[in-house]
Amino acid sequence: MADLTQEEWSEQLSLDDNAVILDVRTEDEFDNGYIPNSINIDIYEGQGFISKIKELDKSKSYYVYCRSGNRSGQACAIMNQLGFEKAYNLVGGIIEWEGDIN
Template structure:
């Protein structure tokens, strides 16, 4: 009986460690285009396009402040030059790369980071784009 209780306790402790490790705040925050427009009007922040140069050249959001390609390592190389106290809004083609970039920023101590999704969806929602 005591061994059974000890096993249950051990499993519970391991489970708590796993939950804590997975829930340490390193998850990216995905917001909709509507949430982005609202939040951006309250807290302007820095908008970063993490797509490739070719994708960026084909068109990007008019509010884009920076272009740091995630795939070629440019984004990660520039992390140290970004102010961790500012607010960042990241986008890519579908929201996948911007999610990866947001997670990378959070893991490096950034707190105000938002994945605003994919470029086409943002434009379809009415955000202005330019070439």
């Protein structure tokens, strides 16, 4: 897992043709605004979260965020344990995000 600042995260994401943006907040949080092109898998689903993560393509790069960076850090650690080699945590989360939000 790599913790990336907003600037590092944005720059690396823009250069990555194999990127998936993963929002691990609740559905309600997601519905209130999200980074464009994100998919939402709620980390609070516990085993359901793990089951959904296991279905993802391990060859892709995952740019993971939550509200503040805490849950996304946990999600990246879980993903690493499941064999995902490219999971990048957005430090500061969406509350510090200065880019576009849908």
